[in-house]
Amino acid sequence: MxxxxxxxxxxxxxxxxxxxKGELITPAASQGALKGITRGTIFDIAAELGVPLREANMTRYDVWCADxxxxxxxxAEVVPVVKLDGRVIGTGRPGDITQRVLASFRRRVFSEGTKI
Ligand SMILES: Cc1ncc(COP(=O)(O)O)c(C=O)c1O
Structure with missing residues (x-):
């Protein structure tokens, strides 16, 4: 949206x-993004993984040109996106940072002893 x-x-x-370029970017709440619980967890995961993260304005062009x-x-939990409006993003497959974030998210959510 x-x-x-x-x-x-x-x-x-x-x-x-x-x-x-190795950095995670997400729109700021001041730019209309909901401060989602999962979004907040990704901030924690990025810090844990040592992946820089910043909030910034984002255009559709930025998404098309993203890695x-x-x-x-x-x-949804964490869902890789490999296409926007028919244009392939990056390699067209879930990337390395996405996979690391997803693995860390699953470890947190589905860790041993978690009751759902
Ligand atoms: C508009 C919108 N943005 C983002 C989210 C994600 O938020 P959360 O991670 O808290 O589920 C939701 C969840 O319903 C939403 O409705």
Whole structure:
């Protein structure tokens, strides 16, 4: 979803992250993004993995040119995105940072002893 200035804010029930040159970027809450619980967990995971993360304005062009992209939400968890409007993002496959974030997320959520 875009805000009226044309920047990407988030998806219908998910926050969005892109990876650009080894850095994670997500739209700021001041740019229309919901401060999702899962989004917050990704901030913790990025710090734990030593992956730099910043909030910044994001255009559709930034998403198309990103190395990687993924969505986060309580329902979606962490979902790699490999295409936007028919254009392939990065290699067209879930990237290294996305896979590391996803693995760390699953360890946290489904760790031994977790009761759902
Ligand atoms: C508009 C919107 N953005 C993002 C999210 C993700 O938030 P959370 O990680 O807290 O589920 C949701 C969840 O319903 C949402 O409705």
């Amino acid at each position: 875009l805000i009226d200035q044309g920047y990407v804010a988030e998806c219908t029930a998910d926050n969005i992250f892109i990876v650009h 990687e992209c993924f969505l986060t939400g309580s329902g």
